[in-house]
Each structure stands twice: as C-alpha cells, then as structure tokens.
Amino acid sequence: MIDDITALRESWSEAEPPSPEARDRARAALRARIAEHGAAVPSRPERHGRRLPGWAWRSGLAALGAAALVAGVVAAGGPDPATPPARPAPYVASGPVAQTFELAAVHAETEPFTPPRPDQWTYVELRIVRGKIAQDKGQDTRETTRSWQRADGRQSAVMLDGKLEVSTESTDLPQVTPPQDYPTLAGLPTDPRALLEWLRDRSPSGRDGDEVAYNLIDSMLRDNVLPPGVKATLLRALALIPGVTRSSGPVDFDGRPAIALGMVQDGWRQEDILLDPTTHEFLGGRTVVVEDHTTPEGVRLKEGDVEVELIRVAGRIVDAPGQTG
Template sequence: MDELDLIRNRAETTGFAPAEHLTPARERLLAAARGERRSRPRRWLWIAGGSVGLAAAITAVVALAPTEQVGVGPSVAHADPVKVLTAAASSALKEPAKPPRPDQFLYVKTEQADHHFREVWFSVDGTRDGLIGTTKIGGCRNGKAPNYGTNDPRKEGMLEDCTPKPVYRTDLPTTADAMLAYLNSQPGTQKDNPTAMGKDVWGLVDEQVLQPASYAALFEAAAKVPGLTALDHVTDGAGRPGVGITFPVPPGSSPNAKPIVMVFDATTYQFLGTTDSAVTVKTYVDEVGQRP
C-alpha cells in the first residue's frame, strides 16, 4: 500500500476539507518538516519511512489538530442526528419536574458568540411586568397590559388588550406527532420548512420552560424534520463543545440565509444553545432584576 492508498483510506473516515482551507495547514506542515530536518540528522523519517511518515503527517495535521488551527470546518458526526435528538429526548425525561410559583420570574442569561450577554426576566404566569435587558415588558392583568418602550411618550404605560402568555408552558403536547402538528400550526410557519421548524424548536427551549414530557416530545418531533445533519466538534456561543444538529435552509433560499445549528452536550445530550448563542443560566427568581 502506497501513501495515496493510506490517505485515501483515511479520507473515507474523516473526509477532506476544501482546498482553500488546507493552504495554511500545508504551509505549517512544510515549515515544521524543514525545521525538523535542520535539527535532526535522521530527517524525521521523510526518507526512512517516506510513505508512512507522509500519510501520518497529513492525517495528523488534517484530522487531529484543532479545527481552529488548521482552518477546517466542523466535521460531519458519525452519530445519526435522529439518534442524537432521541438521546436528548431521553435526557429530558430524566430531568425532575420543578413547577415554579406563579408569582416568580424565569431568569435566562445567554452569551452571544461576540461575547455580548442578554438577560431576561419573564413572568411565570404572564401577569407581571418583566424585563428584557433594561426594557420593561407589560404583564397581562384582567385582559389589559401596559405598553412600554414605545417611540411615542404619550403611549408609554397606556393599557392595551392582551392575553397572558405564561413562560412556564403546561399546555404543550407530550407526544412527537402532536408536537410536530403544533409546530406546523404556528403563525408564519411553512409546513415542513426545516429552518422555520428549527427556529420554533429553539424558541421553546431557549427562553421558555416546558414539562419534561413536552421537552422529550419536542426533540422527538425535531427528529422527524427531513434533511438534518449532525456535526462534531462544534461550540455554542460561549465556546462550550458539543454535537451540533443543523436545520438546513430550504432550496431557493436567499444566499444570506443561515441554518439553525442547535448544540447539545456530547455526553449528556442536554441542550446548550446554538453556535451563535449559549444558555448559561436558566432558573427562577422571586423579583424582576434579581440574579441567582
């Protein structure tokens, strides 16, 4: 077996990166080889073990070095995306149900990939005023909610008709088929549109709280979305490593359309966030502005 056979066999398991990604890695490899030849008379096995040395060196640079060092993008995971989401559903069912008090607030802190942070305080039962950053959110009481953050000072605090929107969701389905039907029924959602489905799934796990059975149904419903791919060696917005599930953009989308990539812990399969943002704190507090 020559060096091309060795490289070809390695490529079948790891895959090749695009040529433009390999230029920096190739330059570092050659530079390292030149330095090694200068410092060691035995010439680093380039002659004594030419075929094996060449294939091993290329494999080491392309397959083993951290992706940020060689410019190679996330690799396709060996795991099936359906299996990853099914494992996430099983993990969700193991979480104990911890119903909050109706008068509490859900506090969520997310970190963006650019290191900016977002903090929200949402009323558990939807009747109390909350916060998104420093902007007040009117709670819905007796069918009326105060209007905050308007561009017209005259309308600030004026009451508008409303329906309470609890952030602790007890109204969602607990089976995959029923959850899939629910997701497809949401306003503005195109049936079986993977990008829209990914946004809806993300919206439910990001800054809301579901019961364990509903979380499990959500991930099992997501597993039914066609065209999903699993990615190894991705990180969430806070830099935490995990396995990514990509909800692709449909054919004919804008060139600027970006797929949703949800990130799960590769061991526990708990939801971490997306490649753009990370849920770093999610808990209940007793007052708006309170931090755990």
C-alpha cells in the same frame, strides 16, 4: 428593546450534569425504547454529507448557519395495536440524528423540575457572540442578556445598562408565538408527531412549515424553563423534521466541544442546535455560513464563518424580576 433581546436569546446551560447512575439509566432507557420497536442501536453514528440552518433575525442582525453535518434518517412509525388510543405509540426513528435527539430527550426527562407558581418568574441568561455582520454595523460583538418572564405570561423584565426594566402588567394574556406563559407551555401535545403538526400550523403563510417548526423549537428550548416532558417532546419532534443533520464529530462551541444538529435555511446558512457530547444537555445555538455569500449591505461571508453564537448560561425559576438564583 425587550423584543430585540427576546429575539437574540438562544442558549441553555444551567442544569447540573447528571450522575453516572443517571446517565446509565438514560442510556438503558434509550436502548429499551429502540429495542422495543425493533431498531438496532449502532455503536457509532453513520457519517454522510453536510447541511446548514437559517437566518434568524435578532436585534437588527441576522443569524446565519453552517458546518459539516451528518445526514440523519428519521421515520415515523405506524400505530401500535397494543397501545391504547389515548396514548399514541412513540415514533420509531433510526440514524444518528434520531438517536442523538432521543438521548437528549431522555436526559431532559431526568432533570429536576418544580412547576412555578403563577406569580413566579422564569430567568434566562444568555451570552451572545456576533461575527462580521455585527462588526460591519458597529454593534457589540459580545454581550450578555438577562431577562425574566412571569409564569402567567402577563409581565416581563430585562436588565438594560445595569438597570432593571419591568413591563407594565397586561390585563390579557399576550398572544405570542412561540408561547412563553407556563400554562400554555405545560399544555402542549405530549406526542412528538402531534406537537410537530401544532408547530407547523404556526407558519403565517402555511409555507416552509418545517423551517418554522424547527425555529420555534429552537427558540422554545433557549428561552424558557420547560417541564421535562415538554422539553423531551420538543427534542423528539426535532428528529421528525426532514433535512435536520448531525455533525460528524464534536464542534467548538464557546470554547468547549459540542454536538451540532442543524437545518439549512435559505440555501447558504445553517441554524445549529448544540448539545453536550457526554450528557446531551441543550447548550444553545449558532448560525454558520455553509456557502460563500454577500449580504445586501455588502458584507462578504465565507463558508465556515460563525456569525452568531447564543450560549445559554442560566435558566431557572425565581420569585421576582431581578433575582438570578
């Protein structure tokens, strides 16, 4: 049951919006970063084709993806001679996808954060909206999940039918992908290119490494309360994945406008990451159908259908399971 709910988690939204001064500093930092590497900052993103992300199987239903998206151009830059070997030069990226993820990364770097103690817990609350597949299976189309993960990774908890279920403490640190314990998360590579390679290596078969990396980043952003530097590096790594595209304009996400950036998987669905169009805060994810498709169970899905929305309602550090603030 805990694994199912963990798989269904997919959304982030708790942090306070930054002040106008913080936004100005973030924009200035972005422009300085791009100008430092000789890339122009266009006033308006270019608009191109469309894309879609993939099936993420959650709680017995698959998450699909689709929507009109903008093609982004991402290029990894060569080493900077002036940069010491211990700190690889930041990647050089251009196009609407890279610029949008850079703004999201700069926002992440401004978020307040206090590292948790080993005995503290990460609390994540998600609101899930499901589509036709859930209806066909008789599942709830709307659900809120509340889950806790101890910072040392040795214990977890979930709220089921109003009752708190706490797992037995593990004597050994569970080896899970993606990692959920704070020490492992905090120790991830801080260079986007190195982190992307680390994630690609998590592919069980060695194939579809970019899809695996994309889905792992999506999950890590949704399901954790991350150190600002780690969160920013994950967002910058997304800009280096080929095939990630950006919506040409705001899309509707849980009744609010959002920027959708996504990746087509399996040819007919797209997994989208949603950002606030003003602050570029991470909001959650969704699966959209980009090509008419019939599931093995006979459910007919139409282009444009949103099959899953995972809205991150809260993400914070608490002292004990069951606490929400």
